[in-house]
Amino acid sequence: MTRMRAADAAVKILELEGATTAFGLPGAAINPFYSAMRAHGGIRHVLARHVEGASHMAEGFTRAKAGNIGICIGTSGPAGTDMITGLYSAMADSVPVLAITGQAPVARLHKEDFQAVDIASIAAPVTKMAMTVLEPAQVPGAFAQAFHLMRSGRPGPVLIDLPIDVQMAEIEFDPDTYQSLPVHKPRASRAQAEKAIDMLLAAERPLIVAGGGIVNAAASDLLVELAEILNVPVIPTLMGWGTIPDDHRLAAGMVGLQTSHRYGNATLLASDFVIGIGNRWANRHTGGLDTYRGTRTFVHVDIEPTQIGRVFAPDYGIISDAAAALEQFVAVARDRRAAGALRDLTGWVEECATRKRTMQRRTHFDDVPIKPQRVYEEMNRVFGRDTRYVTTIGLSQIAGGQFLHVYEPRNWINCGQAGPLGWTIPAALGVVAADPSTPVVGLSGDYDFQFMIEELAVGAQFNLPYVHVLVNNSYLGLIRQAQRAFDMDFCVQLGFDNINHHDPVDGEPGIPKGYGVDHVAVAEGLGCKALRVTDPDAIADALASARTLAAEHKVPVVVEIVLERVTNIAMGTELDNVGEFEDLARSSADAPTALLMLD
Numbered sequence: 001m002t003r004m005r006a007a008d009a010a011v012k013i014l015e016l017e018g019a020t021t022a023f024g025l026p027g028a029a030i031n032p033f034y035s036a037m038r039a040h041g042g043i044r045h046v047l048a049r050h051v052e053g054a055s056h057m058a059e060g061f062t063r064a065k066a067g068n069i070g071i072c073i074g075t076s077g078p079a080g081t082d083m084i085t086g087l088y089s090a091m092a093d094s095v096p097v098l099a100i101t102g103q104a105p106v107a108r109l110h111k112e113d114f115q116a117v118d119i120a121s122i123a124a125p126v127t128k129m130a131m132t133v134l135e136p137a138q139v140p141g142a143f144a145q146a147f148h149l150m151r152s153g154r155p156g157p158v159l160i161d162l163p164i165d166v167q168m169a170e171i172e173f174d175p176d177t178y179q180s181l182p183v184h185k186p187r188a189s190r191a192q193a194e195k196a197i198d199m200l201l202a203a204e205r206p207l208i209v210a211g212g213g214i215v216n217a218a219a220s221d222l223l224v225e226l227a228e229i230l231n232v233p234v235i236p237t238l239m240g241w242g243t244i245p246d247d248h249r250l251a252a253g254m255v256g257l258q259t260s261h262r263y264g265n266a267t268l269l270a271s272d273f274v275i276g277i278g279n280r281w282a283n284r285h286t287g288g289l290d291t292y293r294g295t296r297t298f299v300h301v302d303i304e305p306t307q308i309g310r311v312f313a314p315d316y317g318i319i320s321d322a323a324a325a326l327e328q329f330v331a332v333a334r335d336r337r338a339a340g341a342l343r344d345l346t347g348w349v350e351e352c353a354t355r356k357r358t359m360q361r362r363t364h365f366d367d368v369p370i371k372p373q374r375v376y377e378e379m380n381r382v383f384g385r386d387t388r389y390v391t392t393i394g395l396s397q398i399a400g401g402q403f404l405h406v407y408e409p410r411n412w413i414n415c416g417q418a419g420p421l422g423w424t425i426p427a428a429l430g431v432v433a434a435d436p437s438t439p440v441v442g443l444s445g446d447y448d449f450q451f452m453i454e455e456l457a458v459g460a461q462f463n464l465p466y467v468h469v470l471v472n473n474s475y476l477g478l479i480r481q482a483q484r485a486f487d488m489d490f491c492v493q494l495g496f497d498n499i500n501h502h503d504p505v506d507g508e509p510g511i512p513k514g515y516g517v518d519h520v521a522v523a524e525g526l527g528c529k530a531l532r533v534t535d536p537d538a539i540a541d542a543l544a545s546a547r548t549l550a551a552e553h554k555v556p557v558v559v560e561i562v563l564e565r566v567t568n569i570a571m572g573t574e575l576d577n578v579g580e581f582e583d584l585a586r587s588s589a590d591a592p593t594a595l596l597m598l599d
Contacts, residue, residue: 002174006139007036007167010100010160012175018096019071020260023048023057027075029102029115034073045330046433046462048444049454051079053426055086056452058097060390060430062090063413066218068434069150074428075102077115080161081122085420089127090157092417092524093239094216096150097157106134123159132161132453136169148181152405154304155216156545158556159254188320191425193328196275197230197336199316203297205348206232207252212416213237213278213303213322220409223277224248229333230343233352235264237279238401241412245596246261246405252352256285257578258571259401263355265575268292275299278322280352281311281583282417287574299331357596360585361570363403364592369512369564370536372396372471373582376403378539379469380593382547384439390428391443393419395478396471399569400443405595411438422451425468429455429556432464439547440466442556446517447476453522456556465550465557467543473563474515479566497563504573509534512562523558530558 004012011031021044026034037043048054051074058070062532070081080101083243090097103109104116109132123130128149133142139162146158200206220243227244229233232253234244238259244251253264253490268274274296279285281300286292289312300307300314308317308339318325336342363377371580376399385407391397391455392415406412413431415423428442458464474495483489509532523530529549533542539561546557572578585591 002168002172004173005032005036005167006136006169006171008039008177009140009164009171009173010143010162011036011040011043011099012173013140013178014071015040016175016178017069017147017180018067019043019048019069022071022073023054023059023061023430024073025075025079026056027079027102027163029076030073030162031098031102031164032164033100033102034135038167042437046429046458048426048458051082051088052085052422052467053452053455053458055083055097055099056089056423056426057430057433058429059090060413061434063427063456064410064431064434065419068465069096069098069147070430071098071100071343073100075115076104080117080119080159080243083159084123084126085418086543087123087157087159088439089415089418089420089423091126093415093429094155094212095157095455096155098146098150099157099159099160101161102167103132103161106163109163112195118331119159119161126157127159128156130159130161132137132163133166136166137169138461139166139171140173144181148183148515152184153186157403163585175545179357184290186319187324188301188318188328190328192318192320193325193332196301197329197332199297199299200230200232200275201275201341201343202571205271206275206345208232208234209274209276209279210236210240210243211279213238214240214243214326215324215409217278217321217442219323219513220244222323226326226333228329229330230326230336230342233267233349235268237282237285238414239394239416240279242406242409245407247407250349253356253400253573257573257575258289258398259282261359261402262361262454262578262580262584263359265578266355266359267352269294270573271296273297275301277301277325280307286311287448287572291574291576301393313320323575330387346583355598358464360591360594362590363584364590366536367564368535369562370534372399372563372567372569373403374536375469375471375539376400376560377591377593378543379441380405382540382543386438388413388438388440389443390424390431390440392423392427393421393478394445394448395450395481395567395569396443398571400480404591421448424448425452425459426455428466428468428492429459429464432466435460442466442468444468444470446470446472446474446519449519450517454526456523456526456528456558459556463552463554467550468556468558469543470519470558470560471563472515472519472560473565473567475565482573509562515562519558519560525557526554527552528558530560532560532562534562
């Protein structure tokens with residue numbers, strides 16, 4: 001047997017499990033682990049500026065590519081507590097992330113040692129496993145179990161806490177015979193698939209709701225094949241956006257109270273049968289359950305047994321990995337087609353397409369200050385089909401969900417349930433680190449951008465280029481809009497008169513008076529490039545220039561677009577009660593980048 005420090009064994013297991021990149025910050029209690037990474041030399045380390053940022057970078061890394069597992073590392077005490085938001089976000093969205101923390105020596109864990117905290121207990125509710133390893137010989141088993149849990153069933157994060165003396169202790173470990181633990185994923189049976197497909201074929205207006213579980217299972221091709229065989233329209237959830245291209249004839253739009261399309265909501269309300277695959281019936285998708293359910297029949301497929309019936313009881317539930325279920329569904333659908341048993345749904349599909357063509361929201365406005373709808377129109381025009389969008393929360397994300405177009409799985413990377421402000425910058429950096437070949441565009445409002453703005457320096461230091469579209473109305477826009485129900489506009493204004501305000505220089509517009517933070521100056525001070533736009537006709541050129549600058553300088557490039565201070569974006573309390581603040585597009589000139597032309 002080979003003797004080595006437990007920290008060296010842990011790093012070797014990371015290599016054997018396929019790890020290539022880690023995000024984190026060293027510190028006294030985790031330095032032995034860092035010495036093991038230095039000696040190993042095969043794991044790239046990206047030095048974050050904040051440990052929460054490292055956790056979100058790890059999330060972005062995982063979300064960018066099937067099979068990835070992001071790793072975040074920190075020292076004892078506040079490093080672990082800083083990770084909690086990232087672990088919560090990963091747990092909520094079924095994202096495997098491995099968090100590794102240092103800890104005080106075992107003998108001092110109950111002596112209020114410096115930066116000693118029971119991080120395993122703190123992290124337990126937001127992880128699949130949180131473990132402080134007290135015996136050095138348990139380190140290999142703990143890491144093997146971590147990868148087993150992250151990959152089995154519903155994916156999720158794990159935290160391993162390593163006391164400094166445990167890291168440095170020598171143990172017996174044979175890396176040549178190390179073996180990953182088998183992964184468990186439930187699989188639908190043929191009989192279950194036959195029942196579900198026959199229930200669908202009995203309906204006149206069926207829909208498929210495609211959730212993020214399909215993305216996790218890398219099963220988008222199977223979803224599209226199933227939809228095409230059956231000729232059934234598909235409604236992606238926010239986490240499932242991109243599982244079917246937005247311009248596919250069977251893509252029927254998104255449904256929900258916020259990130260949704262008018263035609264998507266109308267189609268759901270007109271349906272009589274819904275099969276949800278890898279989704280969780282999130283409340284921003286369903287709204288009130290009485291309206292959402294109506295008299296429709298529901299089938300629910302999910303990898304996690306306790307998700308079936310969690311929000312409402314379906315008429316039929318199947319516990320299965322999305323890919324395994326879709327394989328069975330496709331096989332049954334093919335057999336039904338060969339037997340001539342498929343229903344002719346041409347009229348229903350055409351009805352859905354008519355709604356998609358005639359219920360477009362208007363995007364073309366020439367107002368100054370700029371209306372946000374125009375920003376997304378120009379983004380659709382400038383950025384290609386392969387663009388990968390990264391965003392978290394706010395009116396910017398909601399409007400992005402209403403107006404942008406997504407054509408591939410993992411090309412809309414969104415923090416769906418937790419929605420922490422500040423997530424976008426570090427997550428985008430993690431995405432770029434995972435896949436530098438795909439163009440990445442971050443999307444933030446000014447408050448999300450300011451929360452973790454320091455992480456832009458990470459992109460500059462480690463040459464992680466992407467374009468960050470910053471829509472700035474100097475307001476907590478989503479909270480302001482929610483406060484309308486309370487007849488107030490309170491503690492949500494970010495604007496102030498910046499004492500460093502200056503008039504335009506060399507044709508570059510300065511920060512408008514009263515808008516507060518000069519994001520261009522801050523971004524440039526952090527080693528990035530930045531542009532500011534105040535004229536709607538200049539948006540496209542600025543976005544194109546940013547793309548060029550990112551490629552040339554290999555750093556993040558911020559495009560700050562100064563918006564009107566107040567814009568209300570469509571949202572509501574029920575699918576049939578979404579408040580609209582602008583007229584529908586009446587011609588293609590009103591929505592020139594719409595997926596189906598109005599005229």
